[in-house]
Amino acid sequence: MKAPQFHVVPIKTTAGRFFEDYSIGQVIDHAVPRTVSGGERALYHALYPARHALYSSDEFARSCGLPQSPLDDLAAFHIVFGKTVPDVSLNAIANLGYAQGRWLRPVYAGDTIRSSSEVIGLKQNSNGQSGVVYVRTRGLNQRGEVVLDYVRWVMVRKNNTDAPAPETVVPQLAPVLTPDQLVVPEGLDLTNYDFTLSGEPHRWSDYEIGETIDHVDGVTIEEAEHMIATRLWQNTAKVHFDATNRADGRRLIYGGHVISMARALSFNGLANAQMIVGLNAGAHANPCFSGDTIRAWSEVLDKAETSAPGVGAIRLRLVATNAAGAFRLKSDDGKYQPHVLLDLDYWALMPM
Amino acid sequence: MKAPQFHVVPIKTTAGRFFEDYSIGQVIDHAVPRTVSGGERALYHALYPARHALYSSDEFARSCGLPQSPLDDLAAFHIVFGKTVPDVSLNAIANLGYAQGRWLRPVYAGDTIRSSSEVIGLKQNSNGQSGVVYVRTRGLNQRGEVVLDYVRWVMVRKNNTDAPAPETVVPQLAPVLTPDQLVVPEGLDLTNYDFTLSGEPHRWSDYEIGETIDHVDGVTIEEAEHMIATRLWQNTAKVHFDATNRADGRRLIYGGHVISMARALSFNGLANAQMIVGLNAGAHANPCFSGDTIRAWSEVLDKAETSAPGVGAIRLRLVATNAAGAFRLKSDDGKYQPHVLLDLDYWALMPM
Amino acid sequence: MKAPQFHVVPIKTTAGRFFEDYSIGQVIDHAVPRTVSGGERALYHALYPARHALYSSDEFARSCGLPQSPLDDLAAFHIVFGKTVPDVSLNAIANLGYAQGRWLRPVYAGDTIRSSSEVIGLKQNSNGQSGVVYVRTRGLNQRGEVVLDYVRWVMVRKNNTDAPAPETVVPQLAPVLTPDQLVVPEGLDLTNYDFTLSGEPHRWSDYEIGETIDHVDGVTIEEAEHMIATRLWQNTAKVHFDATNRADGRRLIYGGHVISMARALSFNGLANAQMIVGLNAGAHANPCFSGDTIRAWSEVLDKAETSAPGVGAIRLRLVATNAAGAFRLKSDDGKYQPHVLLDLDYWALMPM
Incomplete structure (x- = not known):
């Protein structure tokens, strides 16, 4: 031939x-x-240390007024x-x-x-x-x-x-969504919220604006994992998959992989910040590569009440880093510190 | 003891x-x-950059006359x-x-x-x-x-x-299935096919026999991925899993992993070659190992009409390589070029 | 800022x-x-070479009296x-x-x-x-x-x-559960057990107390796999995920990953030891790390009848090692040999 x-x-x-x-x-x-299907849900839990109870248990979701775990x-x-x-x-x-x-x-x-x-x-x-x-x-x-x-x-x-x-x-x-722009899912009712099953006792009123939380844990990232995740979302950007694409032979990790990893790590201290309802801003400050150990910390930026029963809104800065103890976000010149991978500003819903 | x-x-x-x-x-x-279950489907999408809409969306599959996405x-x-x-x-x-x-x-x-x-x-x-x-x-x-x-x-x-x-x-x-041997799934009807949702405008009549398509993208393969895939199919061949099995300490990748990777890559140019209905021939020309970056190209070998509404059949050669620009299949002596991993000859169904 | x-x-x-x-x-x-959901089930089969038919096929499970595959x-x-x-x-x-x-x-x-x-x-x-x-x-x-x-x-x-x-x-x-303490799932009936579909002809009566079985196959373990598995079980122990946690930069593999790998490997020789109903004892004899090639052998420790139709109980020692031919469990001083990773003592149910 x-x-x-x-x-x-x-x-x-x-x-x-x-x-x-x-x-x-x-x-x-x-x-x-x-x-x-349940397949995507299981894979999400396999790829990230995601433990928010509302997304893990149909029973817990029902006790919060939803038909099942989203x-x-x-x-x-x-x-x-x-x-x-x-x-x-x-x-x-x-x-x-x-x-x-x-x-x-x-x-x-x-x-x-x-x-x-x-x-x-x-x-x-x-x-x-x-x-x-x-x-x-x-x-x-x-x-x-x-x-x-x-x-x-x-x-x-x-x-x-x-x-x-x-x-x-x-x-x-607008740089930030105002609380009245946030949409609380229909039926959500956190008045009978089970703080034992959710994993932490802290409710909306326990958080102070300006408070920061070191989420403590770290996860070292592998090539196979970020590619499995990124493919699952049918994201086709070459740079995540093809090691021959960059001169240094490294695969750039999808920024969303870092977002999900940091959010999952934030369970430790924010176990009750259950549902994400608003994304105010987000910056992928530095690239992330396989072998990086991701850590996260959060800062409470704002709080607001909602009209839903027992439901408060909390505005959080979520920072992912690839170094322990890297709590400084930016240098004096306003640039992100080299160990900062992500600076995300979002609204979540919590039991009041 | x-x-x-x-x-x-x-x-x-x-x-x-x-x-x-x-x-x-x-x-x-x-x-x-x-x-x-949905678990196998999700894993398939996590392991391969599979994007054919009929296999991704129950709604799309229903619009094509099937009860759900297979x-x-x-x-x-x-x-x-x-x-x-x-x-x-x-x-x-x-x-x-x-x-x-x-x-x-x-x-x-x-x-x-x-x-x-x-x-x-x-x-x-x-x-x-x-x-x-x-x-x-x-x-x-x-x-x-x-x-x-x-x-x-x-x-x-x-x-x-x-x-x-x-x-x-x-x-x-027979080296090739004749078009009358192909079985079109019961109910399949591509007359109302949505070319926007499917990802490409090209229909059966747009492809010419002899035409070749470079699928452009590459994916670098990891050990964890091919083992996860091969286990999912309950394929027990030792050589895929046990690094001590070969003298060189390498795990040979299941040929089917290369087939699925190449087929998924072929979305880019063949997004509407939705359903595989015939396998005429296949050769695993050279072994594939972790670290290889898989690329693919296709050649249109034949075309045929079918009796199902709006459904054409296309016969494709799918070639997987582990090098960019490796479009030569065989040497003058008839042997596969060293960068060719797979030479697959199959029939697929497309909207006419 | x-x-x-x-x-x-x-x-x-x-x-x-x-x-x-x-x-x-x-x-x-x-x-x-x-x-x-089916997602967890699919992932289990993707992470371990699990082939026990009762857990793979709803039809097989039904033929054994269960409503579906657990x-x-x-x-x-x-x-x-x-x-x-x-x-x-x-x-x-x-x-x-x-x-x-x-x-x-x-x-x-x-x-x-x-x-x-x-x-x-x-x-x-x-x-x-x-x-x-x-x-x-x-x-x-x-x-x-x-x-x-x-x-x-x-x-x-x-x-x-x-x-x-x-x-x-x-x-x-008590160091061992007595057979009367074992609970056979309601409805389980192995009188019409299909030894062809299960993969091996050996029934309960074919096993002798003291018999040992080398399960032959080996699987080399990757970081991505054990982390995916351990996260799926929402196990948060740092040492499995954070390569900076230990001085040697290695991630310790969750002992349960070794248990599941060894149990899945034991299909080869114990394909009909379908359901695990008792855990008598277990020791993680030595740590397991990525790159280890896991092998397994079993020893029949005891046998017992049950009151369920066609169902026998078998007590097995399951040993996982990271070396081929490592059939010695302990040294003369009573300490586990360095290649032994796991020594598990369990009861399983088999067709009589």
Whole structure:
């Protein structure tokens, strides 16, 4: 047999979108919907030391007014996010930020999730080589209900540097969700919350704004684990999987893997910060690689009441590091310290 | 306590069958039936970058006329195959080939799969030390329906080299399934196929015979992953698990792991080649080891219409390599190039 | 932004209980109940070469009188055990032993498991620095039925060495469960047992007391696998996850991972020792690390009839080693040989 001749046929693979391919108001329906089951839930618990009782036990979830234990909120985020990668960040130079993220409905086993993004901002860089794209992404279930909604902006390369710069549109994004913007899942009632089964006695009123919590434990990360996780979310970014992709032969770990690891570690001290309902901001301060030992600490940034029975909201900074005792976030020049991997600002719900 | 004395009792473990243990017409019902669930489906997506929408979303599968999303066809193959290992290939010197493989019914969560093989060919090698065994293996579900049917032949050692050579029987195996032999799953209807959700716009009519597709992406393989996958299929071949088994201390990766990885990578360019219905031939050209970065390319070998609404069949060569840009299959002497791991010839179903 | 100031607020994380924190009769309800699904079952089969048919096939389980295939008995054990770690063994110096372990009810997909322990013994060490704590742990399902019950004792550090020594109470623990203490699952009937589907022809009457079985196969262990497994059981002991925790930079593998690996390997020779119903004793003789190749051998210690149709009980010693041919258990001085990782004494049920 001869080596096949590579025919000149219209190329079937896609190189992804470049900066000039986006326009304000453009809606991109992302591919590959995903039905989740107990399998995704078990894998989430196998990949992260996740112990929040509401996500571990159907019985506990029912005692809190939910029909069953939902898929972890971050797993829902990863699924929604993963679908956007081929359309939004395949040619991204940098993932610049998140804002206005809201979890609107829990995801349950049997639900089918898809994602859709709208371009809400464009700003070409002065070098003419790249630009910033802002998208509002929605995750939807099989009934068309929005389960998650967030804004993300990325720096994307231009392919054709002669393409004209679009009109600059930079969306006004509040740095923090106000408490009235948070959506408490229908039926949630924490008045009969079982603090023994949840693992810690601390309730909403026990936390003070400004308080910091060292989550103590560390987890050393392996290549197989982050790839298994990232594939599970059908995130296709090459840099996570292909050791030949970078000059140093290292695989960059998906930032969401660090988020989930840090959040799971935060159980130790925040066992009752059960449901994530808001993502205010997030920065992947430094890259994470296999062999890093992840640690986490949190800072209470704000607190608010909600109208749901027994349910308080707590705003937390979650910091992941790859060194013990690394409690300093930034240097005097405002840059993140080298051991900081993640700086995440989110709202969670707790029993009052 | 003293060290236990090893009694002389009939040995309970089995050394597996040798060439002289097979006879034409012999039927071997393989052990350990397996019930699959959402767990196997989630693990398949965690181990491979599998994104074909029909296998990811129950809603998408229903829009194609199926009751729900089936287990990936290759997962079904691995489960059926895995059961045959203790009876067919424990003393195999080489896995020589596959032919006439047909997927006859999708496997769904809740199904219980078992395997049965019939010996259909025997040919002792001229050296008298080994021989080739041909088996036709069937995978069956809990209703006794055949879900998969394929022929495989392996070279197996003789244990007793004095055992007489059996009469030589070599089955006539057509190198390719004809389109009329392919079974389209009952109810499959791709007339309302959603090309946005599936991830690519290319339909059956967009592919040309002779066309080749470089699937672009690469995945570097880890020991933990291939062992997790191979165990999931209850494949017990020592060489995949025991680093002390080979002189070089390396674990040989199950060929099926390479098949699934390459097929999943082929999404990029063949996102709409949804269902695998025929396996014409397959060769594991070179061994694969942990650390290899798998890439894949495909060649369109043939096309055919089917009687099902909107459903076309496409015959594809799927080649996996462990090097970038390795598009040459064989050397001038007809041998596979050293970077070729897999050469698979299969039929898939696509929207017309 | 400035580095956060770590406020002086009551510490939210817990350092775990110390020896002086336990008292006789104290009942500890452990946190984080867990609902299991097909996901946990699939992962168990992916992590261990588990092939016992009763745990693999719903159809096979039904043919044995059970409603469906249960979660592996050792997975049930790991889930129950994992919950006790934060309360019992976070400050443990050594896991000293198990006794009187009984599986009382199978765990099925959909069940929610929690754990509760009662302190039944205390004995301060003569050095005044530590003591031995004996607990009886029960695993319960969502109906409050006990699914598993066992005694474990650990050596725990004192935090306050001035705390007075408690009155010494050492429970009387029979070294072996008597056959009448074993609980056969309701409905179990092995009179129509299918020895072809189970994988081996050997029935209860084929095994002789004193007989030993080399299970032949080996599995080389990876970091990712034991961490995935240990996290799945929500076991939080740092030493399994944090490579910076020990001076040698190695992660100690959870002893239960070795138990499950050895038990799965014992399929080869004990395929019909289906259900584990009693744990008489267990010692983790030497630590296990990534890269070890686990092998196993068994010794038949006893046999007994049961009142259930076709069901016999067999008492087995299961030994895991990290070397081939390591069939000697202890040295002349009574110490375990360096290659012995596990010495487990259990009762299983077999077809008669």
